[in-house]
Amino acid sequence: MSCDRPITALSSLPTCPHCHSSVLKGHYDLSGLDRHQWIQTLRQRPPSLWRYQELLPALKPQHRVTLGEGYTPLVPALRLGAAWGANHVYLKDERQNPTGSFKDRQATVALSILKARGVQRLVLASTGNVGIAYAAYGSRAGIATTIFFPQDVPPEKVRETQVYGSTVVQLPKNYDETKVAAAQFAQAEGWFLDQGVKGFAGVESMKTMAFEIAEQLGWRSPDWYIQGVSGGLGPIGVAKGFEELLALGLVDKVPALGLIQTAGCDPLVQAWKAGAAEVTAIDHPKTTILPLATGNPGVSYPILKALLDRHGGAMTTVTDEVAFDTLRRVAGQEGISVEPATAVAIAGTLDLIDQGIIAPHETVIINCSGHTYPVSQAILDRRQLKAN
Incomplete structure (x- = not known):
């Protein structure tokens, strides 16, 4: 179980230092947030997920990697x-x-954090949507992405990932096996391994x-x-x-x-x-x-x-x-x-x-x-x- 202790958004730890869970959650001081004033403020902000910035990782505006995601109907x-x-x-x-998927939410927060940390290369495993999202947002952030796909991912998804300039590795394995291979590759190269939705950004x-x-x-x-x-x-x-x-x-x-x-x-x-x-x-x-x-x-x-x-x-x-x-x-x-x-x-x-x-x-x-x-x-x- 996750212990729910506070974790900093820019931490490089893959697991919680207290309970060693890989599910990392942020904690926010809600005591100073006036809910009535906050609602009024939201009405004046653009319709994207970053409108809720008080309850998201504290990042400087120049570090936000955004394509206008969120606030879907x-x-x-x-x-x-x-x-x-x-x-x-x-x-x-x-x-x-x-x-075209909800994984853009994950990508905008993850790539923004990685940009703030100065990460230049990342590796992740995907069955399609995450790979496409990270390829697009990685391109916008100037972060090189290597995407590992299992064998049965539709070619349309693979090609779309490649359009954004990502390096694609497709393996004759299932998804769980592909995740292991991606982790081994990242460790060997010394590149950042994205934990997907398990990580803080997810x-x-x-x-x-x-x-x-x-x-x-x-x-x-x-x-x-x-x-x-x-x-x-x-x-x-x-x-x-x-x-x-x-x-x-x-x-x-x-x-x-x-x-x-x-x-x-x-x-x-x-x-x-x-x-x-x-x-x-x-x-x-x-x-x-x-x-x-x-x-x-x-x-x-x-x-x-x-x-x-x-x-x-x-x-x-x-x-x-x-x-x-x-x-x-x-x-x-x-x-x-x-x-x-x-x-x-x-x-x-x-x-x-x-x-x-x-x-x-x-x-x-x-x-x-x-x-x-x-x-x-x-x-x-x-x-x-x-x-x-």
Whole structure:
């Protein structure tokens, strides 16, 4: 478990010096922040995640590496909600970020911190969206990036990363194995290894979704926040954001978390349903949805379990086939083309409604984490194969 002791934003430590957790969280002095004045100030700031600068790492303006990310819209899922008998379902449309996914939040905070620290080269492993985001923001920051991809990443995502000038290494391995290879390479070269959403920037950036959701709902919390998860650390950041707003008196609760995994790679769900204290890794994930193919989520499960115990929530799985059917349904009924990981979250929401876990009157926010476009050919090929 994370001890939650303060960590400086510019620390080079990969783990907490106190508890050795790799999940690093920032702490902010909220006592001097007047919430009423802060709300008035926000109304005068540009619509980006950096509008919440008082609750983000303290960085000089010249160190901020930004492309105008954040403050994405909440889109009512009108036809889907009506079909489900749920009247308050919204998609947090993260496709509207500069490179088309919610990983731009992580990239802007991470690359800004690295620029302030004077880092010149970084290495990370990715299944696509993180690599694209870091390549774009690395280019803007003047930081050379080397991206390690596992074998099944769609070529469109690889090519987009290369357009930004990143060095790409694609290996005949799964994602967990690729992460190990990237870490070994970074150590051998003496380059900075980005820990992804586990690092300080990951948790601190993802909480900005909570700030935006609360503001867009008129400074109230939804009843549920839903996301398709792999390691599951994104919702940890979102929950932290709502906890900070609760401490400020701006909302009255932290929403329940709905965490959805694919049936072919569901170590978090298996552990939670068994009431286990620790997660058992899945050595060979059986899913074609690579962003959710982390067989070993590591340190996240105890933190997520504690959040669900404290604030409520549930975990469930959906099959790849159901996810792809849902993807086409969302595009055809709502005019919103989403990535498969988002389709997992949407299909899982319906499952939770069908189980009676989510009530029809509750307000539900689904993280629409990315766009179909980078994997559209693979999706169309899959549909063609099914038709034949």
